[in-house]
Amino acid sequence: MEIEIYLDPVNIDFDSNPDKNAPQCFGDKIVVYREKNKFPDLSEINLAILGVKEDRNALLNKGCAEGPDHIRKYFYELYPGNYNNKIADIGNIIPGNTVDDTYFAVSTVIAKLIKYKITPIILGGSQDISYANYLAYEQLGQIINIAAVDAAFDVGYQSTDITAKSYLSKIIMHQPSCLFNFTNIGFQTYLVDQKAINLMSNLLFDTYRLGSIRENIEEAEPYIRNVDMVSFDVGAIRMSDAPGNAYALPNGFYGEEACQIARYAGISDKLTSIGFYDYNPLFDNRFQTAALIAQIIWYFIDGYYNRKNDFPHIQKDDYLKYRVSVNDNTREIVFYKSKKSDRWWMEVPCPTDISKNYLRHYLVPCSYKDYLSALKEEMPDRWWQIFQKLM
Template identity: 55%
Template sequence: MILKNMEGSYFPDLEEVQIALIGVPEERAQVGNPGCGSGTDIIRDYFYDLFPGNYQARIADLGNLKLGHSIQDTYYALTAVCSELLSNQIVPVIIGGSQDLTYANYRAYEDLGQIINIAAIDNQFDLGENDEELNSRSYLSKIILHQPNFLFNYTNLGYQTYFVDQDAIRLMDNLFFDTYRLGNVRSDMKEVEPMVRNADMISIDISAIRQTDAPGNMNTTPNGFLGEEMCMITRYAGLSDKLSSIGFYEYNPDMDFNGQTAHLIAQMIWYFVDGFYSRMQDYPIDKKSLDYKKFMVKLTNQQDELVFFKSNKTDRWWMEVDCTATVKAKYERHYLVPCSYQDYEKALSDDIPERWLQAYQKLM
């Protein structure tokens, strides 16, 4: 069941709602993609044509956010809406609009005082130039530099090297952020699951999808993810107990052929919802629980053993990063790092998994 906020009707009761759709037709800070603020209702039409899965959905469509007099007003309004939803354990699903709206979504977690991880499915990092105004190509640098800062980790999935300056790649490495080239991600899509499971919020740029699958974007290119791969990624996002918001940005109906891109985004949202209603409440906070198996691996050059946990319910893996009690209290949601069986195998081969090392460097 989807409760809809329609003109002339009452605002939907959100008491038992778990997911809220929000359209944000804001494009004043778009770069190279004029028209991306006019597609929210087209995506909705395709989404409503899809049959629900085998679950009792509790979804509210809050309609389109009214744009502010200035773009800052729109950011403020979206932050306020997302903050209210998150504080009531409702997952915002944002249908943009340009990708700078990711910044407003991030600010909602600041309102809650929550340190988070962000994952972006994008063919570049969106760092922008020095002192550049906030826009769809510079929002990440604004998040990184914003004070107080509530970003623990940023993960990019699918960047294409010829779109990324080498200095930007070095900056990502120096910040101990996780960046994965398109070819490496597509070579083993199952490894995407722990990458996505580590995120609190996800931002999806439609230009990350190859042009033949999603022509509805002026910045789309011949290379990118396939449509079915994006549906796989959004289902992984839905399955993650940690993830609490997601945004779909940069859809441009002026460039779309026969509604192909809008239909794909609707299916991506469908797969996210399907994953959400398949969640298993699977997170090893109670390490003595019988729901998890504990594995200890001794490495030659490591004083302490690497600790892994495997869920008996889902067969998913985590690594524990050893740190002080004070650090654990501050980063209680981040010292347990989602991983895969391949990371465990790497440790058995006397090699430190890259994911463990990245988290350790940030926590230390």
């Protein structure tokens, strides 16, 4: 695959704690790149752990470059679920002379992995690595949706330089653009200025407050099911559960809610990369956050190995089809319900000249709640937002 030139082997003392590498634990069951010039064969692999020890653009969170190996130590001691895992830990990106060099290496490695149907699990490092993740899809020529689990929008107005707090602006402004939609999950209103909220609205991006998601965590599933890439800021988890971050906050998701969100990401047939960022061991009391992130990754993997492969364009005979008239019968919404998973999608009209390019976007994940809204002749917000984008 020719990616090993960008990678250093995992440098962890595997013998320092025998319990962490016990038989049947992940540390014993996955393929690990441990020695230079002995890069593992990835031909049978479908998930790859990739560390990125980069924090030069981390602003006040310097030290997060040391996060990947701490997370690994706790991940390796976990037991896999009841599935035949084909996971490799391919080591850490070799830091470049400049941050841009690191971005190039990250995007190249991720693009190669995705091309060969391997989903990378990225361990940061600072969250600006999300920009490099995005560039991988540009290399692949793929129009994508991104979700960020984050307490803020990270658009940044003070500088044109990319940082962990402004990477999203870099993605939005990048040309040629391969971004179709962006979704923020869990923002806290008092941390976001009105200018940023207006920007998200004007761009027809989806933003969901922490309170609304926590009130009904199941509603996060359709939002995540619609994305190709997830950027998970550890700072979105409350300080009591995840103190290992310079920006840790008193409010945020509980650890078990973060695990649930990660599992939703895992079961999404569409998602092809996920990254966990801004974990800083310098602030981590008894490495509680490292242990939590390891468990969050466990839930992502568990979701991945329970995918249903039921995206509607595959075989529509496997779905129940519902037609609902709204707006006094002037418009019809077509819903699909999977017989495999009971998950819902709705079809958004798309101009025929672009329908082929946007097939993955005009079949929109939704919930039973959206179907009930349509029955009341209420146009679902998700439907309307995508309709405006496609028109």
